[in-house]
Amino acid sequence: MSTETSAQGQPIASTHPAAVSVAGVSKVFAARKGADVTALEAVDLTIAPGEFVSLIGPSGCGKSTLLRLIADLDSPTSGSIEVFGKTARQARIDQAYGIAFQQAGLLPWRTVRANIELPLELHKVGKADRAARSSELLALVGLLDFADKYPDQLSGGMQQRVAIARSLAESPGLLLMDEPFGALDEMTRERMQTELVRICAETGAAVVFVTHSIPEAVFLSNRVVVMSPRPGRIRDVIAVDLGRAEGRDEGLREADSFFEAVVAVRESLHGEPAGASAVRGVDQR
Amino acid sequence: MKQSASMPRTILAPILLGVLAVALWQLAVVVLEIKPFVLPSPVSIATEFSSSVSSVWTASLVTGANALIGLLIGAIVGIIAAIIATVLPLTDELSAPLVAAASVIPIVALAPVFYTMFGADKETARQLVAALAVFIPVYLNTLRGLRQARPVHRDLMRAYGASAWQSTRAVTLPGAVPFLFIGLRIASSLAVISALIGEYFGGPIGGLGKSITSAAASSNYSLAYAYVLGAILLGLVFYVVTLGLEKLVSPHRASVSTP
Ligand SMILES: Nc1ncnc2c1ncn2[C@@H]1O[C@H](COP(=O)(O)OP(=O)(O)OP(=O)(O)O)[C@@H](O)[C@H]1O
Ligand SMILES: [Mg+2]
Numbered sequence: 001m002s003t004e005t006s007a008q009g010q011p012i013a014s015t016h017p018a019a020v021s022v023a024g025v026s027k028v029f030a031a032r033k034g035a036d037v038t039a040l041e042a043v044d045l046t047i048a049p050g051e052f053v054s055l056i057g058p059s060g061c062g063k064s065t066l067l068r069l070i071a072d073l074d075s076p077t078s079g080s081i082e083v084f085g086k087t088a089r090q091a092r093i094d095q096a097y098g099i100a101f102q103q104a105g106l107l108p109w110r111t112v113r114a115n116i117e118l119p120l121e122l123h124k125v126g127k128a129d130r131a132a133r134s135s136e137l138l139a140l141v142g143l144l145d146f147a148d149k150y151p152d153q154l155s156g157g158m159q160q161r162v163a164i165a166r167s168l169a170e171s172p173g174l175l176l177m178d179e180p181f182g183a184l185d186e187m188t189r190e191r192m193q194t195e196l197v198r199i200c201a202e203t204g205a206a207v208v209f210v211t212h213s214i215p216e217a218v219f220l221s222n223r224v225v226v227m228s229p230r231p232g233r234i235r236d237v238i239a240v241d242l243g244r245a246e247g248r249d250e251g252l253r254e255a256d257s258f259f260e261a262v263v264a265v266r267e268s269l270h271g272e273p274a275g276a277s278a279v280r281g282v283d284q285r
Numbered sequence: 286m287k288q289s290a291s292m293p294r295t296i297l298a299p300i301l302l303g304v305l306a307v308a309l310w311q312l313a314v315v316v317l318e319i320k321p322f323v324l325p326s327p328v329s330i331a332t333e334f335s336s337s338v339s340s341v342w343t344a345s346l347v348t349g350a351n352a353l354i355g356l357l358i359g360a361i362v363g364i365i366a367a368i369i370a371t372v373l374p375l376t377d378e379l380s381a382p383l384v385a386a387a388s389v390i391p392i393v394a395l396a397p398v399f400y401t402m403f404g405a406d407k408e409t410a411r412q413l414v415a416a417l418a419v420f421i422p423v424y425l426n427t428l429r430g431l432r433q434a435r436p437v438h439r440d441l442m443r444a445y446g447a448s449a450w451q452s453t454r455a456v457t458l459p460g461a462v463p464f465l466f467i468g469l470r471i472a473s474s475l476a477v478i479s480a481l482i483g484e485y486f487g488g489p490i491g492g493l494g495k496s497i498t499s500a501a502a503s504s505n506y507s508l509a510y511a512y513v514l515g516a517i518l519l520g521l522v523f524y525v526v527t528l529g530l531e532k533l534v535s536p537h538r539a540s541v542s543t544p
Pocket of ligand 2: 063064065178
């Protein structure tokens with residue numbers, strides 16, 4: 001954990017409450033003409049502090065919906081969600097999590113630095129502290145030289161790195177990420193994955209990470225949650241034991257344990273032994 | 286980079302075209318012996334313009350001041366009204382038919398009414414006409430801009446637990462700025478046109494509109510055209526200043542062209 005206090009200065013490292021606790025959650029989207037969509041049904045999931053959990057599953061199985069419920073950007077139809085022992089709403093108001101979406105969602109009229117400082121500014125962090133923190137984060141994502149550029153002067157990958165730096169601004173104990181690397185090329189993607197593993201090891205943050213890529217999920221996670229569609233349910237939770245985050249590096253991608261975990265996730269996704277036809281919407285890389 | 290590379294083309298081409306058109310005009314007037322009350326030659330207009338430049342300048346100041354006051358009032362009221370309509374959708378529903386009606390009637394047609402209301406010896410009527418003409422495009426474009434907020438930005442502000450006022454200031458207002466300037470650019474020309482045409486319907490003398498009519502009435506056609514030239518320049522100044530303001534306020538949009 002870095003030494004400076006988080007913006008809100010809240011103690012979140014306590015091991016007692018789970019980082020995320022989802023109990024019996026369902027989400028029904030009411031559509032016109034009564035054609036309701038059950039996006040999630042009876043979902044239970046508990047995530048420990050510092051744990052990295054990936055959500056994977058075919059398109060439309062409710063991964064983004066589950067993430068949005070945890071973030072309190074939407075509320076569940078039934079069931080309850082707690083984040084660090086608080087209601088999702090209270091956790092959102094207390095800034096218990098940082099969030100990054102598939103779209104970087106930067107404000108085009110702000111510089112890279114000002115974008116990263118946005119949450120700090122909204123929460124009344126002083127100017128000097130903001131500058132110090134944003135410099136730290138810029139260095140972390142390797143964009144110090146671009147601090148004063150505007151988003152339209154950056155590549156898609158760089159914008160995404162800014163968005164990730166922004167999500168880390170308040171040193172949250174929980175990171176929610178919805179396909180943050182979806183738009184990146186394979187090389188950048190692998191580098192960002194390695195960086196993310198390092199960042200999480202450094203900050204001790206728990207992560208809920210939505211992805212379509214099996215190798216990505218396996219490389220990053222302590223556990224991979226496999227979901228199935230219509231209605232969205234958790235089909236399987238696969239523990240990946242690749243050692244603690246500090247030990248993960250590029251070499252791991254070639255290790256046997258890595259491939260074993262990939263096969264296990266793939267089999268679970270297909271609902272049958274590996275080698276069967278690809279599941280739609282899931283990246284087989 | 287790209288912009289500066291195409292500079293010669295984007296600037297030189299219209300200038301060349303303009304010079305060519307003026308030359309043809311001069312040639313036509315001389316060769317066809319067109320009477321000055323039909324169309325004075327560019328040379329005689331230019332001569333008249335330079336000899337009476339001080340009176341054109343004074344007239345431009347009068348009309349320009351009216352246009353500027355109208356532009357400021359109309360823009361400020363338009364922006365505030367758009368914000369209110371965004372915050373309270375009911376006001377928008379109630380005022381929508383009114384705004385639609387106002388955007389089809391020619392505002393200058395109200396000038397005679399305003400002269401009787403505010404007195405024919407005051408500039409108020411003209412400023413009001415300009416303000417009304419400015420209000421419509423500023424209001425409509427700002428409103429559109431304020432409703433433009435992207436869902437991902439809205440989610441982000443909610444995730445930060447930002448108050449309504451905070452997200453308005455951080456996301457909604459800056460996002461509406463480019464739209465506001467679209468409205469202002471239209472409005473800047475409208476302000477000058479309305480203030481000038483407003484003079485045709487009465488009020489004190491001294492402005493460009495009155496000067497054009499009195500010069501034409503005394504058969505001094507070159508002078509009338511000199512004032513028209515002044516009006517064109519005035520409109521250009523308003524437009525260019527608005528454009529410059531836009532570049533100043535949102536510099537990153539301009540900075541795309543810098544390396
Ligand atoms: N706001 C909404 N209104 C109505 N239906 C919705 C809404 N959001 C999601 N849904 C529906 O809920 C289901 C799950 O959507 P969700 O976006 O969570 O899927 P996903 O697993 O994230 O898919 P993808 O991998 O394509 O991003 C889909 O059938 C979708 O149509
Ligand atoms: Mg999704």
